[in-house]
Amino acid sequence: DSGVTQTPKHLITATGQRVTLRCSPRSGDLSVYWYQQSLDQGLQFLIQYYNGEERAKGNILERFSAQQFPDLHSELNLSSLELGDSALYFCASSAETGSGNTIYFGEGSWLTVV
Amino acid sequence: GENVEQHPSTLSVQEGDSAVIKCTYSDSASNYFPWYKQELGKRPQLIIDIRSNVGEKKDQRIAVTLNKTAKHFSLHITETQPEDSAVYFCAASRAGAGNMLTFGGGTRLMVKP
Numbered sequence: 001d002s003g004v005t006q007t008p009k010h011l012i013t014a015t016g017q018r019v020t021l022r023c024s025p026r027s028g029d030l031s032v033y034w035y036q037q038s039l040d041q042g043l044q045f046l047i048q049y050y051n052g053e054e055r056a057k058g059n060i061l062e063r064f065s066a067q068q069f070p071d072l073h074s075e076l077n078l079s080s081l082e083l084g085d086s087a088l089y090f091c092a093s094s095a096e097t098g099s100g101n102t103i104y105f106g107e108g109s110w111l112t113v114v
Numbered sequence: 115g116e117n118v119e120q121h122p123s124t125l126s127v128q129e130g131d132s133a134v135i136k137c138t139y140s141d142s143a144s145n146y147f148p149w150y151k152q153e154l155g156k157r158p159q160l161i162i163d164i165r166s167n168v169g170e171k172k173d174q175r176i177a178v179t180l181n182k183t184a185k186h187f188s189l190h191i192t193e194t195q196p197e198d199s200a201v202y203f204c205a206a207s208r209a210g211a212g213n214m215l216t217f218g219g220g221t222r223l224m225v226k227p
Contacts, residue, residue: 056212
């Protein structure tokens with residue numbers, strides 16, 4: 001158990017819908033990351049937050065948005081869902097934001113868009 | 115941006131043999147190189163990492179080497195066991211880019227008993 005908690009574990013939804021994935025980082029960790037893992041794309045970085053502020057942005061679609069709340073939990077919002085958005089979405093956390101801080105992954109949220 | 119390439123994509127070895135996975139990176143400013151192991155349907159778990167001021171690091175049966183000049187790093191697993199079977203990912207990050215990891219494409223390691 002990494003200490004990073006993600007909900008829901010599994011989610012099935014229809015195209016065009018909107019879902020919210022939730023993440024609680026390890027106790028004391030200030031930085032939260034979101035990664036997408038699909039079969040043909042490997043682990044793709046989406047976005048990073050540090051202490052409530054956006055810190056780095058990857059190839060995150062405009063239909064996707066995220067935020068980190070004052071209690072440090074984070075949510076990833078996926079809207080206008082398409083079949084290609086089906087993937088395993090990982091949240092991860094680290095104590096600080098500098099390069100070299102160990103990143104711990106949660107168990108992931110499986111999203112299936114039908 | 116950073117690009118990390120990983121080879122081979124699949125690797126099959128006999129139990130007890132060694133396994134080597136290689137990665138190259140493009141950004142010379144990258145300074146942190148972790149390796150993650152991911153079992154089917156599970157989360158990636160850090161198994162070893164190396165920083166750019168070190169050339170080699172070892173932890174029991176696992177070692178990582180880094181060649182900054184050539185911009186490549188490798189994972190070495192000795193005396194492989196069936197429980198080493200998993201997908202292994204290399205990654206790189208650089209100072210000044212948050213702590214964003216760019217991952218390689220992964221290597222599926224199969225250890226045959």
